[in-house]
Amino acid sequence: MRPSSQSLTLLALVALLFALAACAQIKALPNLPATHPEELASGPVSCTECHEDQQKGTLKQYAAFNHSRSFIANHRFYAGSDDILCASCHKVSFCADCHTNQTEMKPSVKLGNRPDRTMPHRGDYLTLHKIEGKLDPASCHRCHGRANNERCVVCHR
Amino acid sequence: MKKVLSRFLASLSLAALPAAACAADGSVDSTTLLRFSQDSRPGVSSRTLLPATSFLGLDADKLADGKLSAHFLGWGRADLADKSFNENQADGSLTYGYLQYRFGAANAQARAGRFFVHEGIINEQVDGVSARTDLPYGFGVSAFGGATVHNARIPGTGSDGKGDGIFGGRVNYRYGGMFEIGLAGVFETDAPTMADPNLAGRFGSHRVIGADLWYSPISKVAFMARTSVNTETGGVAEQGYLLTVKPLKDLTVTGEFNDYQDRDLFYSSALFAAMPSMLSGNNLNQESRTLGASASYQIDSKFELTGDYKHYTRDIGKADRFGGELRCTLPDAALRTGGSYHYLRSSADFAVVPTSDASGSFHELRAYAMRDTKSYFASLDVIDYLFKRDIDGKKSALELYGSLGYHLTPNLALSGDLSYGSNPQNTDELKGLIRLNYSMKLAGKGDTK
Numbered sequence: 001m002r003p004s005s006q007s008l009t010l011l012a013l014v015a016l017l018f019a020l021a022a023c024a025q026i027k028a029l030p031n032l033p034a035t036h037p038e039e040l041a042s043g044p045v046s047c048t049e050c051h052e053d054q055q056k057g058t059l060k061q062y063a064a065f066n067h068s069r070s071f072i073a074n075h076r077f078y079a080g081s082d083d084i085l086c087a088s089c090h091k092v093s094f095c096a097d098c099h100t101n102q103t104e105m106k107p108s109v110k111l112g113n114r115p116d117r118t119m120p121h122r123g124d125y126l127t128l129h130k131i132e133g134k135l136d137p138a139s140c141h142r143c144h145g146r147a148n149n150e151r152c153v154v155c156h157r
Numbered sequence: 158m159k160k161v162l163s164r165f166l167a168s169l170s171l172a173a174l175p176a177a178a179c180a181a182d183g184s185v186d187s188t189t190l191l192r193f194s195q196d197s198r199p200g201v202s203s204r205t206l207l208p209a210t211s212f213l214g215l216d217a218d219k220l221a222d223g224k225l226s227a228h229f230l231g232w233g234r235a236d237l238a239d240k241s242f243n244e245n246q247a248d249g250s251l252t253y254g255y256l257q258y259r260f261g262a263a264n265a266q267a268r269a270g271r272f273f274v275h276e277g278i279i280n281e282q283v284d285g286v287s288a289r290t291d292l293p294y295g296f297g298v299s300a301f302g303g304a305t306v307h308n309a310r311i312p313g314t315g316s317d318g319k320g321d322g323i324f325g326g327r328v329n330y331r332y333g334g335m336f337e338i339g340l341a342g343v344f345e346t347d348a349p350t351m352a353d354p355n356l357a358g359r360f361g362s363h364r365v366i367g368a369d370l371w372y373s374p375i376s377k378v379a380f381m382a383r384t385s386v387n388t389e390t391g392g393v394a395e396q397g398y399l400l401t402v403k404p405l406k407d408l409t410v411t412g413e414f415n416d417y418q419d420r421d422l423f424y425s426s427a428l429f430a431a432m433p434s435m436l437s438g439n440n441l442n443q444e445s446r447t448l449g450a451s452a453s454y455q456i457d458s459k460f461e462l463t464g465d466y467k468h469y470t471r472d473i474g475k476a477d478r479f480g481g482e483l484r485c486t487l488p489d490a491a492l493r494t495g496g497s498y499h500y501l502r503s504s505a506d507f508a509v510v511p512t513s514d515a516s517g518s519f520h521e522l523r524a525y526a527m528r529d530t531k532s533y534f535a536s537l538d539v540i541d542y543l544f545k546r547d548i549d550g551k552k553s554a555l556e557l558y559g560s561l562g563y564h565l566t567p568n569l570a571l572s573g574d575l576s577y578g579s580n581p582q583n584t585d586e587l588k589g590l591i592r593l594n595y596s597m598k599l600a601g602k603g604d605t606k
Contacts, residue, residue, distance in 0.1 A: 008344075011342075014328075015298055015300070015326070015328060021293075025293040026262060026263045026265070026290065026291075026292065026293065027261070027262045027263075028262070028293075029262050029263035029264075029291050029292075029293065030262065030263075031259070031260075031261065031262055031263070031264055032264055034218070034259060035218075041489070041490065042489070042490035043486045043490035043493065044461070044486060046455075056334075057333075057334075058291070058295050058331035058332075058333060058334060058337075059334050060334040060337075060371070060373065061334055061373065061376050063376060063403065064373065064379055064401070066409075068409045068453040068455065068461070069451070069453045069461060069463040069482065069484070070401065070409045070410075070411045070451050070452075070453045070463070071409070073451065073465075074381075074399055074401075074411065074413070077369075077381040077383070077397075077399050079275055080275055080276065080277050080278070080279075080339075080369055080383070081277060081329065081337060081339060081369060081371060083275050083276075084264050084266075091184070091214070091216060091228075092228060092230070092253060092272075092273070093186065093214040093216075093230050095273070096230055096252050096253065096273070099273070099280075100252050101250070101252070101282045101306060101308055102250040102252075102308050102309070104210055104232055104234055104248070104250070105190075105192075105210065109190075109192075109574075109590070110188065110190065110212070112536075112538075112558055112560050112574040112576070112590070112592075113527070113534065113536050113560035113562060113572050113574065113592065114527070114536070115525035115526075115527055115536050115537075115538040115558070116484075116486075116493040116495070116525070116527055122523070122538070122540055122556075123521075123523075123540035123541075123542060123554065123556045124540075124542060124554035124555075124556055124578060124580040124581075124582075126580070126582055127509070127542070127548060127554055127580055127581050127582065128519075128542065128554075130509040131501070131503070131507050131508065131509060131517045131519070134471070134473070134506070134507050134517075135469050135471070135476055135501075135503065135507055135517070136445060136447060136469060137417075137419065137423075137429070137432065137445065138395070138415070138417040138419075138422055138445055140429075141422060141423060141426065141429050142280075144428070144429075145423065145426040145428070145429055146318070146319065146363070146425065146426050146427075146428075147308055147309075149309065150242070150309045151242075152428060153309060153311060153312060153428065156428060156432065
């Protein structure tokens with residue numbers, strides 16, 4: 001199913017039309033703050049400790065972003081559509097501690113002094129990956145799929 | 158031309174370095190690690206490994222009219238003794254480096270340089286430009302384009318399997334804070350021809366479209382979904398669904414379902430495309446499914462208890478993983494500790510060597526504690542895997558990881574890590590490193606971490 005040039009052109013035209021129609025009103029739309037206006041305490045974050053859980057404009061409810069273990073385990077669902085909200089507290093380097101293209105060492109080694117942070121591949125993952133890789137290869141592919149990490153290539157080619 | 162464009166845009170990212178010098182706001186983060194170990198496995202020539210690796214991150218905000226910022230992160234490594242890793246005595250990588258202009262309204266921003274794109278189903282690293290903005294009536298649009306960031310070549314092929322150019326984008330619509338739908342696509346120019354016969358018919362260009370959904374009809378319930386279609390194979394590559402329910406203020410319950418079609422998902426990965434055949438015969442249409450649930454309960458301001466369960470279904474067999482975790486964080490995070498237990502119950506098909514008397518089942522136990530004061534910080538992390546059946550004659554794999562450090566100044570910290578392991582690869586594995594961390598924030602009133 002190869003996308004035809006017509007469908008791509010149509011998609012571009014629709015996007016352009018939306019952009020033009022919106023230009024006049026766009027200045028009235030608010031910005032999220034570039035950085036969180038208050039210093040946050042270290043450790044797990046609960047947005048609702050301070051924010052009333054009221055919807056303003058198209059902002060999703062703050063309670064959805066409380067950093068419970070469930071939120072951390074499923075953060076891909078949130079980061080894909082609300083990365084600007086993430087960026088008000090997290091620098092890009094926070095994400096790049098794990099999510100990077102060419103990596104030099106396991107994140108849990110670089111941040112070996114932070115066992116509280118959820119880091120992949122702790123312990124003897126050299127043994128474990130031979131089981132986990134067969135169990136759920138899609139989870140491997142999510143980070144290593146197109147990165148061709150040199151340590152993977154050593155054996156897997 | 159494409160190489161010239163790629164190099165130009167990557168060079169543009171170096172503008173982040175001088176920009177940092179005249180920034181009104183920003184931060185500098187540097188971590189240098191000196192690792193040391195000795196490889197003296199039987200049958201392998203003895204090596205002394207002493208790689209020094211430095212990570213440098215710069216963020217320079219409020220440049221020019223206050224809306225321009227520059228961001229940089231990269232690392233470099235030099236081997237001070239024997240070669241530690243690949244054929245190079247020194248190595249390095251620019252993770253990202255870009256200029257960003259944040260407009261005054263509508264969360265509009267533009268980027269130029271090397272950056273990551275996370276938009277709906279899209280996760281890419283690009284040397285190029287991108288822009289995004291909210292639009293009236295709940296709409297939003299983002300687009301990016303440029304050169305692909307190439308990486309390690311697959312041995313024997315002379316290529317990393319990626320095309321040279323890439324572009325894509327996402328349009329979305331939000332209704333209040335309760336509903337959002339996004340449509341996204343990425344198009345990479347033709348993938349190179351790979352000589353590997355294992356990839357014939359299994360590998361091709363990276364072209365994907367997909368959708369993501371958020372629906373929260375009431376504040377205690379949120380449903381999220383994402384699906385992607387590989388336009389080259391015509392198949393659904395991935396489906397993921399997550400339901401989050403908060404029946405109590407401090408209780409979060411989730412249910413998830415994921416379905417992956419390996420051939421469609423792995424199609425543009427030169428590394429992964431041939432793996433299914435390597436693992437379990439020539440069956441590229443293997444379906445992977447996971448079904449899971451979890452519950453997190455914040456007992457009080459200090460303790461959080463989590464339980465989770467996941468069921469795995471693959472053509473070669475089924476497996477279950479379940480367990481729990483308890484975490485404790487004292488006020489000001491001076492002491493953080495936790496412990497967890499999980500058990501993976503799987504058939505022999507998932508074993509390292511899948512024979513009739515093998516097993517892929519194992520217990521995982523972990524406990525950690527860390528203390529961070531104004532003067533010193535220390536941590537200990539213990540992970541033990543207990544195998545149901547021996548792996549290479551070993552019943553378990555243990556790793557002890559300890560770290561001790563001192564804040565030389567509020568911005569400068571020196572620490573040392575020591576780890577001991579006993580596992581199927583090594584009877585005794587001792588590793589160490591020294592870490593120097595410098596972290597400085599310039600006049601920032603907000604929090605970035």
